[in-house]
Amino acid sequence: MRRLLFLNGIKAFEAAARTGSFAAAGLELSVSAAAVSRMVHLLEERLGVALFERKANKLVLTQAGRAYQGGLTPIFDALASLTAQVTAPSSVRVLTIGVGHTFAMRWLIPRLSEFRSEEPDIEVRFTTGGAEVPFGEDWSCGIKLGTGDWPGLVAEPLFAGDLTPVCVPRLATGLKRPADLKGPGLIRVTHSPEDWPIWLKAANLTRINARGPEFQFYGQALQAAADGLGIAMGIRPYIDDDLAAGRLVAPFDLSVPKGMRWYLLYRSFQTEQRDFAAFRRWIMRAASEPAARPARRIGRAAPRN
DSSP: OOOOOOHHHHHHHHHHHHHSSHHHHHHHHTSOHHHHHHHHHHHHHHHTSOOEEEETTEEEEOHHHHHHHHHHHHHHHHHHHHHHHHHSOTTOEEEEEEEOHHHIIIIIHHHHHHHHHHOTTEEEEEEEOOTTSOOOTTOSEEEEEESSOOTTSEEEEEEEEEEEEEBOHHHHTTOSSGGGOOGGGEEEETTOTTHHHHHHHHTTOTTOOOOSOEESSHHHHHHHHHTTSOEEEEETTTTHHHHHHTSSBBSSSOOEEEEEEEEEEEOGGGGGSHHHHHHHHHHHHHHHSOOOOOSOBOSOOOOOO
16 A cells, blocks of 8 residues: 655645745745645654754755655656646657757757658657756756766766867868967867867877867857868767768867767656657667768878977
């Protein structure tokens, strides 16, 4: 016999723990802050443990409270997802993916027809999911670049974030060795200022500083490189298709790990949902395929003499 203690109190506690206050929980549950406080107090009495330390103007979870909330939030997320799945019209199958604009444009969308051919009844929706965006409650999954540390989420690696300079073939003819690079011609990405220093250090070129045009996102920098504005630091898998098509070339053989990987993120209960399971199988297979060899490579990396 399943024993469930005071569901209203459990719901009130989870909301207060997640939002950080009785008032915010009350707004979410459409009750007063005082009502939330009373329900949490009754829950604590029934459990026989304190869940919050009540301090002036803030709530602090006890050790028991942290453990309880850590288990409850995924359960409520799963319940909300299951409810949405059961109540949705049988003809509507929606997969919501939190993904950054550049990843979507440069890798996922060009391959999406392959997934649609396998699963034509699943409607794929994209929502903003860059590195700084928290995992959304309505997401089926997310794709992010990082170190794999996202508490409460399963993180499965897709790609290594390897770095290598790229440019149009015309500019590559003048790059016989890494020492031929000039700082003013090196295109930069605002949110990844470490990329050029990482690669230049690996090439033993610490005296060269990237001082070229700066763009906010990788996609903008790579488009500038494709337009012949300079040499951009390419990162997998953003550059795979351009290299294969010859729109860009990698002048040197030196590829350096960024220290991060691309991950597929999801809540553990999502594996039971058929639409996400189908997408997961497809993207893991697509990510495991070798990157197409570039149409043209000129020169090779060598330490500076």
